[in-house]
Amino acid sequence: MxxxxxxxxxxxxxxxxxxxxxxxxxxxxxxxxxxxxLVNPRSKEGGALELRETEHSFTI
Ligand SMILES: [Zn+2]
Incomplete structure (x- = not known):
């Protein structure tokens, strides 16, 4: 990941x-x-980390 x-x-x-x-x-x-x-990791810059992780999981 x-x-x-x-x-x-x-x-x-x-x-x-x-x-x-x-x-x-x-x-x-x-x-x-x-x-x-880390539990429930998230971006400090606006909480977009979850969306990015979802994108990664679909593209890999
Ligand atoms: Zn601690």
Whole structure:
């Protein structure tokens, strides 16, 4: 699966459950995160990530 640059994606930490964390490091618990494990990832720039993921899944 292709993600946007990590720093443009945020979501829910899969370690502590904090919502709105960065995808590379949690803003709350400070652990380094693997972006592909992030819960409910979304783009910081307007939430278009879900649509882009859908496009990818159809084109691949
Ligand atoms: Zn966390």
């Amino acid at each position: 292709v993600f946007l640059l990590d720093r443009y994606v945020e979501g829910t930490c899969y370690l502590c459950g904090f919502e709105g964390t960065r995808s590379d490091q949690c803003n709350n618990c400070g652990n380094v995160l693997e972006p592909e494990k």
